Amino acid sequence: MKPHFVCIGGCGKMSETQTKCNSIGCWRARNPLGECFCTDNKHTDFYTQYNLDIEKVEKLNISNSD
Ligand SMILES: [Zn+2]
């Protein structure tokens, strides 16, 4: 998996190119995504780096799909 960009806000926004979060309601919306180098698509180290609660992120992803 290539390096990719993930929203630091934990909304689940992900991109192959550096861009800004556009998720409605995300506290990091309109801010740049952070670069992630994970290979399993779970962004574990990335979320740890930014002190994000992975369980909370997964819940956010679920609520986003409503
Ligand atoms: Zn976001």
Ligand SMILES: [Zn+2]
């Ligand atoms: Zn990742």
